[in-house]
Amino acid sequence: xxxxxxxxxxxxxxxxxxxxxxxxxxxxxxxxxxxxxxxxxxxxxxxxxxxxxxxxxxxxxxxxxxxxxxxxxxxxxxxxxxxxxxxxxxxxxxxxxxxxxxxxxxxxxxxxxxxxxxxxxxxxxxxxxxxxxxxxxxxxxxxxxxxxxxxxxxxxxxxxxxxxxxxxxxxxxxxxxxxxxxxxxxxxxxxxxxxxxxxxxxxxxxxxxxxxxxxxxxxxxxxxxxxxxxxxxxxxxxxxxxxxxxxxxxxxxxxxxxxxxxxxxxxxxxxxxxxxxxxxxxxxxxxxxxxxxxxxxxxxxxxxxxxxxxxxxxxxxxxxxxxxxxxxxxxxxxxxxxxxxxxxxxxxxxxxxxxxxxxxxxxxxxxxxxxxxxxxxxxxxxxxxxxxxxxxxxxxxxxxxxxxxxxxxxxxxxxxxxxxxxxxxxxxxxxxxxxxxxxxxxxxxxxxxxxxxxxxxx
Amino acid sequence: xxxxxxxxxxxxxxxxxxxxxxxxxxxxxxxxxxxxxxxxxxxxxxxxxxxxxxxxxxxxxxxxxxxxxxxxxxxxxxxxxxxxxxxxxxxxxxxxxxxxxxxxxxxxxxxxxxxxxxxxxxxxxxxxxxxxxxxxxxxxxxxxxxxxxxxxxxxxxxxxxxxxxxxxxxxxxxxxxxxxxxxxxxxxxxxxxxxxxxxxxxxxxxxxxxxxxxxxxxxxxxxxxxxxxxxxxxxxxxxxxxxxxxxxxxxxxxxxxxxxxxxxxxxxxxxxxxxxxxxxxxxxxxxxxxxxxxxxxxxxxxxxxxxxxxxxxxxxxxxxxxxxxxxxxxxxxxxxxxxxxxxxxxxxxxxxxxxxxxxxxxxxxxxxxxxxxxxxxxxxxxxxxxxxxxxxxxxxxxxxxxxxxxxxxxxxxxxxxxxxxxxxxxxxxxxxxxxxxxxxxxxxxxxxxxxxxxxxxx
Numbered sequence: 001x002x003x004x005x006x007x008x009x010x011x012x013x014x015x016x017x018x019x020x021x022x023x024x025x026x027x028x029x030x031x032x033x034x035x036x037x038x039x040x041x042x043x044x045x046x047x048x049x050x051x052x053x054x055x056x057x058x059x060x061x062x063x064x065x066x067x068x069x070x071x072x073x074x075x076x077x078x079x080x081x082x083x084x085x086x087x088x089x090x091x092x093x094x095x096x097x098x099x100x101x102x103x104x105x106x107x108x109x110x111x112x113x114x115x116x117x118x119x120x121x122x123x124x125x126x127x128x129x130x131x132x133x134x135x136x137x138x139x140x141x142x143x144x145x146x147x148x149x150x151x152x153x154x155x156x157x158x159x160x161x162x163x164x165x166x167x168x169x170x171x172x173x174x175x176x177x178x179x180x181x182x183x184x185x186x187x188x189x190x191x192x193x194x195x196x197x198x199x200x201x202x203x204x205x206x207x208x209x210x211x212x213x214x215x216x217x218x219x220x221x222x223x224x225x226x227x228x229x230x231x232x233x234x235x236x237x238x239x240x241x242x243x244x245x246x247x248x249x250x251x252x253x254x255x256x257x258x259x260x261x262x263x264x265x266x267x268x269x270x271x272x273x274x275x276x277x278x279x280x281x282x283x284x285x286x287x288x289x290x291x292x293x294x295x296x297x298x299x300x301x302x303x304x305x306x307x308x309x310x311x312x313x314x315x316x317x318x319x320x321x322x323x324x325x326x327x328x329x330x331x332x333x334x335x336x337x338x339x340x341x342x343x344x345x346x347x348x349x350x351x352x353x354x355x356x357x358x359x360x361x362x363x364x365x366x367x368x369x370x371x372x373x374x375x376x377x378x379x380x381x382x383x384x385x386x387x388x389x390x391x392x393x394x395x396x397x398x399x400x401x402x403x404x405x406x407x408x409x410x411x412x413x414x415x416x417x418x419x420x421x422x423x424x425x426x427x428x429x430x431x432x433x434x435x436x437x438x439x440x441x442x443x444x445x446x447x448x449x450x451x452x453x454x455x456x457x458x
Numbered sequence: 459x460x461x462x463x464x465x466x467x468x469x470x471x472x473x474x475x476x477x478x479x480x481x482x483x484x485x486x487x488x489x490x491x492x493x494x495x496x497x498x499x500x501x502x503x504x505x506x507x508x509x510x511x512x513x514x515x516x517x518x519x520x521x522x523x524x525x526x527x528x529x530x531x532x533x534x535x536x537x538x539x540x541x542x543x544x545x546x547x548x549x550x551x552x553x554x555x556x557x558x559x560x561x562x563x564x565x566x567x568x569x570x571x572x573x574x575x576x577x578x579x580x581x582x583x584x585x586x587x588x589x590x591x592x593x594x595x596x597x598x599x600x601x602x603x604x605x606x607x608x609x610x611x612x613x614x615x616x617x618x619x620x621x622x623x624x625x626x627x628x629x630x631x632x633x634x635x636x637x638x639x640x641x642x643x644x645x646x647x648x649x650x651x652x653x654x655x656x657x658x659x660x661x662x663x664x665x666x667x668x669x670x671x672x673x674x675x676x677x678x679x680x681x682x683x684x685x686x687x688x689x690x691x692x693x694x695x696x697x698x699x700x701x702x703x704x705x706x707x708x709x710x711x712x713x714x715x716x717x718x719x720x721x722x723x724x725x726x727x728x729x730x731x732x733x734x735x736x737x738x739x740x741x742x743x744x745x746x747x748x749x750x751x752x753x754x755x756x757x758x759x760x761x762x763x764x765x766x767x768x769x770x771x772x773x774x775x776x777x778x779x780x781x782x783x784x785x786x787x788x789x790x791x792x793x794x795x796x797x798x799x800x801x802x803x804x805x806x807x808x809x810x811x812x813x814x815x816x817x818x819x820x821x822x823x824x825x826x827x828x829x830x831x832x833x834x835x836x837x838x839x840x841x842x843x844x845x846x847x848x849x850x851x852x853x854x855x856x857x858x859x860x861x862x863x864x865x866x867x868x869x870x871x872x873x874x875x876x877x878x879x880x881x882x883x884x885x886x887x888x889x890x891x892x893x894x895x896x897x898x899x900x901x902x903x904x905x906x907x908x909x910x911x912x913x914x915x916x
Contacts, residue, residue: 022839098808146838147865162764167835168863172886175866215767242774244767276888277768306620309673309702310735316700350556377625380604381480405626407605408633428630430734 003192003200005091006124007135007182009067010037013059015081016072017041017050024096024144025072031141031148038064059088068092070142075099075128079113086121094142095127101188102129115190130187131163134170136179137206147171154179156284157201159194160213161186169213173281177419181206193217195226202230209288211280212236220262224269233287233442234271237280238262272441279434285424286435287442290399296440297323299369300346301360303376307429308346311375314430318437329366333359352379357388364396370443371399373436375429378406384414390421399439403432461650461658463549464582465593465640467525468495471517473539474530475499475508482554482602483530489599489606496522517546526550528600533557533586537571544579552600553585559646560587573648588645589621592628594637595664605629612637614742615659617652618671619644627671631739635877639664651675653684660688667746669738670694678720682727691745691900692729695738696720730899737892743882744893745900748857754898755781757827758804759818761834765887766804769833772888776895787824791817810837815846822854828901829857831894833887836864842872848879857897861890
């Protein structure tokens with residue numbers, strides 16, 4: 001089984017396409033027609049056209065090579081639809097409908113029947129019980145949700161057990177000025193689960209980081225093995241530290257399982273975990289846009305002490321380490337900025353100033369520093385040190401993260417200048433610190449941390 | 459000492475006003491002139507006008523009753539300036555300069571001298587070593603930071619030990635579509651500290667919630683007593699769980715102290731604590747725009763299961779409780795929505811739908827529920843149930859929080875409709891859950907929780 005036909009299809013069929021606005025078969029078709037390739041509405045009881053495309057009665061009637069079928073029919077009709085897909089040589093299908101394994105015995109039987117057909121014809125099944133997936137770069141909008149057409153392309157692949165969470169993550173990513181290489185809601189994971197999608201996106205050239213939303217899975221080991229085998233960094237958000245078992249089971253038919261076991265397992269297999277949707281995307285922005293960190297030592301440069309204290313505290317608590325800067329660096333900072341407020345780590349310049357970028361460069365070039373985090377409240381007259389930051393991460397071969405607060409529209413231009421030169425930007429001191437701490441933990445997990453004893457406070 | 463002259467002055471003097479762009483004396487004057495009342499630039503070595511106002515040589519030369527002086531002079535010049543303020547009958551002053559108690563012995567002597575003069579003349583001193591304060595409603599911009607003029611009025615008073623954090627919080631509040639009744643950076647707290655500002659804003663009719671950013675204080679008991687005496691809800695963010703002592707001391711001359719003692723103290727005195735700037739503002743939005751919750755029992759209604767599981771997990775871990783709904787409510791939900799996905803608590807409708815608002819109403823009217831939290835991914839065709847939510851919180855006399863993710867500009871209109879009817883809106887499932895948990899903890903701290911045993915998981 002390959003997921004190429006799912007995520008990079010030559011042609012798409014929308015089975016159960018409907019002319020009734022609000023129905024999934026209508027909304028899915030509305031979104032699907034954004035795709036560059038041919039899209040066929042399939043419905044035996046409709047004729048005429050939908051969004052300019054002529055209805056056909058069955059996927060078996062399509063002359064084209066249809067790779068992907070979007071199944072917008074209710075659960076009981078799904079096995080027959082899938083049979084026709086198999087006969088037509090369709091290689092991938094999305095099943096949106098609920099009423100399968102998450103819904104009791106009858107549903108489980110239905111799901112087993114569907115999976116059997118899929119296995120027989122080697123069809124990759126996304127779902128059932130999912131809101132689908134989106135690949136923004138190719139306008140492949142295989143979701144019935146509104147707003148999917150506005151998701152911008154990016155380099156993070158979102159793989160969520162829940163379709164709702166997949167969409168929430170994608171919308172949040174847009175809100176942060178980022179984007180996704182793909183957004184996938186796995187739903188019941190009939191035969192496409194975490195392992196298959198991780199493997200696929202690890203080989204996807206648009207993807208530089210993979211984020212997982214995990215409620216629970218029966219095959220934790222396979223998931224962990226797939227993570228370890230991935231050259232692309234993976235970050236995970238495991239939900240369910242308290243007892244949400246019954247509700248979760250009713251959702252995607254999965255037991256949430258032991259949270260601590262998952263966290264320990266992920267750590268052992270090189271996957272940093274986080275505890276919120278926004279933190280998950282921040283971690284991906286840091287990992288996906290940075291050279292791999294060599295260790296957990298974070299050099300912090302701040303233009304305001306208060307946020308610097310927040311950042312220091314937070315990094316230390318989350319497994320990062322603020323090393324002493326070398327005497328050479330301290331001298332250098334003193335030369336750049338005589339009387340600077342605080343020349344230890346963090347370096348606190350007291351206010352934004354023209355030499356701020358030089359201070360950042362000095363800290364970034366310090367051998368004791370593996371990861372650089374810069375915080376600066378936006379000051380109109382000063383702007384951000386874009387020139388100093390341009391190419392800095394590549395040159396010193398270390399992640400360089402930037403965080404700010406300010407008036408959104410005033411700093412929009414400077415923020416996109418930073419984005420243009422590949423610097424990941426974060427919204428609050430805490431979110432930046434958490435992202436830096438993920439890099440620190442990632443470095444240690446990857447076994448590349450050397451020589452520094454790090455003791456987390458909690 | 460009253461802070462009326464600080465936060466509601468008749469006239470303002472900018473001492474050390476400067477014609478040199480970029481200098482604090484220029485930026486402070488630029489911001490101050492937005493104020494409706496008279497603003498006088500003071501500088502013995504300048505003449506002519508600045509922003510249309512004629513320079514005077516000393517505050518003692520001003521015929522008007524100047525309540526507030528913004529001191530933009532270096533530390534060594536400050537004692538003389540304050541002496542003149544005293545002679546001129548100025549009741550409040552902001553000292554921006556650093557170089558006082560945070561900067562060693564000589565600075566401590568300077569600060570003592572300034573405080574002595576202030577005490578002699580009964581002057582309230584904000585700072586030294588602060589970026590000042592802002593009252594957006596009256597355009598009273600006593601900060602030299604850029605962007606202060608764009609901060610919108612709101613009903614949260616931000617009181618931060620650090621001027622940088624005060625600004626970060628105010629900017630974040632704007633970004634969230636909220637605003638502040640005032641934003642204050644305390645700095646060295648020469649004679650205006652947490653207690654004085656809490657008392658003042660408790661009596662301020664524009665303020666419905668007070669948020670505190672605390673690094674450390676020598677007089678924790680007075681702070682806690684002021685919190686307990688406040689009728690206005692107070693939320694605190696105590697920074698420094700790990701060792702940031704040396705850096706923090708260099709900042710505002712304060713020891714960060716024992717974090718657990720602070721947290722326990724706050725809890726005992728009725729102040730919920732949070733662990734991030736964004737959570738602090740979210741907590742204020744929940745507390746300041748809701749009827750006081752009677753207990754920690756949260757009823758959750760979600761249109762998507764995945765975010766509902768996240769919310770459930772998070773509330774339970776943070777001290778909230780999801781009670782069983784009464785049989786009457788479950789029947790009612792079943793009637794409204796036959797075959798609804800999950801009718802326990804959370805109620806999961808599976809998708810947004812026209813009856814969504816009726817389901818929310820049913821849960822809000824359940825006697826087992828003290829706090830209502832609604833989550834819904836934005837769906838263009840459906841919008842938000844604004845009509846059902848309008849006045850609901852007041853009618854059932856319970857907090858009703860709303861959270862969503864979606865395409866920002868698509869949902870902007872619906873979001874401001876919710877804001878217009880007083881419903882606090884949150885950005886992610888986690889942030890909404892954390893805000894609901896703050897309400898739950900607040901209810902228990904206020905001793906109004908009855909009859910429900912709640913055991914937090916960690």
